[in-house]
Amino acid sequence: MAASSSSSLRIPAPTHHPAAGARPRRLPFHAVSVRPRRSAASASSSSQQAPAPGDGDDADGPTGVPVPVPFSRDSAIALPRPLTSADLTGEASGEGLRVAYQGCPGAYSEAAAKKAYPSCETVPCEYFETAFQAVEKWAADRAVLPLENSLGGSIHRNYDLLLRHRLHIVGEVRLAVRHCLLANRGVKIENLRSAMSHPQALAQCEQTLTQLGIEHREAVDDTAGAAKQIAEENLQDTAAVASSLAAQLYGLDILAENIQDDADNVTRFMMLAREPIIPRTDKPFKTSIVFSLEEGPGQLFKALAVFALRKINLTKMESRPHKKKPLRVADDNSTPLKHFDYLFYVDFEASMADPNAQNALSNLKQEFATFLRVLGSYPTDVTEA
Numbered sequence: 001m002a003a004s005s006s007s008s009l010r011i012p013a014p015t016h017h018p019a020a021g022a023r024p025r026r027l028p029f030h031a032v033s034v035r036p037r038r039s040a041a042s043a044s045s046s047s048q049q050a051p052a053p054g055d056g057d058d059a060d061g062p063t064g065v066p067v068p069v070p071f072s073r074d075s076a077i078a079l080p081r082p083l084t085s086a087d088l089t090g091e092a093s094g095e096g097l098r099v100a101y102q103g104c105p106g107a108y109s110e111a112a113a114k115k116a117y118p119s120c121e122t123v124p125c126e127y128f129e130t131a132f133q134a135v136e137k138w139a140a141d142r143a144v145l146p147l148e149n150s151l152g153g154s155i156h157r158n159y160d161l162l163l164r165h166r167l168h169i170v171g172e173v174r175l176a177v178r179h180c181l182l183a184n185r186g187v188k189i190e191n192l193r194s195a196m197s198h199p200q201a202l203a204q205c206e207q208t209l210t211q212l213g214i215e216h217r218e219a220v221d222d223t224a225g226a227a228k229q230i231a232e233e234n235l236q237d238t239a240a241v242a243s244s245l246a247a248q249l250y251g252l253d254i255l256a257e258n259i260q261d262d263a264d265n266v267t268r269f270m271m272l273a274r275e276p277i278i279p280r281t282d283k284p285f286k287t288s289i290v291f292s293l294e295e296g297p298g299q300l301f302k303a304l305a306v307f308a309l310r311k312i313n314l315t316k317m318e319s320r321p322h323k324k325k326p327l328r329v330a331d332d333n334s335t336p337l338k339h340f341d342y343l344f345y346v347d348f349e350a351s352m353a354d355p356n357a358q359n360a361l362s363n364l365k366q367e368f369a370t371f372l373r374v375l376g377s378y379p380t381d382v383t384e385a
């Protein structure tokens with residue numbers, strides 16, 4: 001497979017489906033320390049299921065469990081061969097994996113997918129939701145989607161989609177985003193009236209665009225899509241805020257580089273899969289959860305104390321309206337509807353294989369949370385963004 005191939009979204013023949021009748025397995029948070037055995041047959045026939053880089057794999061095999069090889073004197077029978085380290089090297093690079101992202105080729109999300117899985121085949125998707133569906137329907141093996149940006153903040157849509165879908169976070173990837181100003185050949189900065197891009201990209205370059213005298217903003221679904229539209233429509237008064245790769249792919253000139261208002265502009269993406277990875281404790285891990293709470297004073301304070309008391313560091317917290325239960329109704333009907341109901345998304349620095357983290361979540365569930373779901377426990381991205 002080509003190292004940097006890309007194809008549009010289509011549903012392939014179900015060659016990687018689990019065995020008929022096999023159901024996707026989710027590990028409840030209290031059971032994640034159990035390491036399930038994988039047979040040699042399942043290990044060799046379901047390469048799409050095996051962990052990818054950042055999915056916690058290593059040369060000892062994804063579970064660290066020796067793979068049993070059945071013995072037979074009949075050499076004509078095709079027996080599964082033992083899994084080798086070489087097999088896992090391919091997995092580690094993402095070779096053979098189809099990775100869905102939102103946007104057109106040249107979008108930052110595609111660069112993030114390539115950083116996470118360098119040899120993967122990238123699958124552009126129209127919307128975030130399409131990328132979730134692509135993995136759920138086996139048109140892709142992973143999705144890489146943005147969660148938060150150091151300047152623009154959280155991408156709320158993806159938090160909401162995490163709850164609506166049943167995918168698992170299996171890794172995170174941080175990407176330094178360096179925006180360029182792109183326009184058709186011959187267009188000069190002084191000809192420009194409008195800048196077109198993803199809303200986050202426009203927000204990240206707001207001051208620079210204003211300083212350049214560009215007054216209008218046009219928000220579109222992704223940065224590379226803006227570059228494509230400007231090239232296809234041969235716009236003469238509009239520039240795209242996008243990557244240098246997008247300039248190359250759509251034949252645009254780069255009028256200015258590094259136009260983001262803050263030099264340290266980093267976006268954090270999540271890697272999603274149908275199955276969770278087996279959490280480990282031999283390297284830094286993060287865990288992402290979502291929960292809701294009872295009404296009452298100090299409930300959130302008490303809920304977060306389950307981490308503080310165990311010296312577990314929180315790295316992110318986001319609250320979102322509970323769409324299925326937007327309002328709280330007073331029990332006695334004496335008060336009008338006025339309390340909003342929220343879901344709390346929290347990332348903390350611990351692996352679900354760590355008993356300390358398991359105890360924190362047991363405590364949260366038993367004493368405070370009316371709902372709790374572990375979205376994933378995955379290796380922290382410690383690489384340079």
Ligand SMILES: O=C(O)C(=O)Cc1ccccc1
Pocket residue numbers: 102103106107108109110146149177198200201221222223224267
């Ligand atoms: O539009 C893109 O290229 C994306 O991948 C989304 C995005 C937009 C701005 C910063 C980082 C990611």
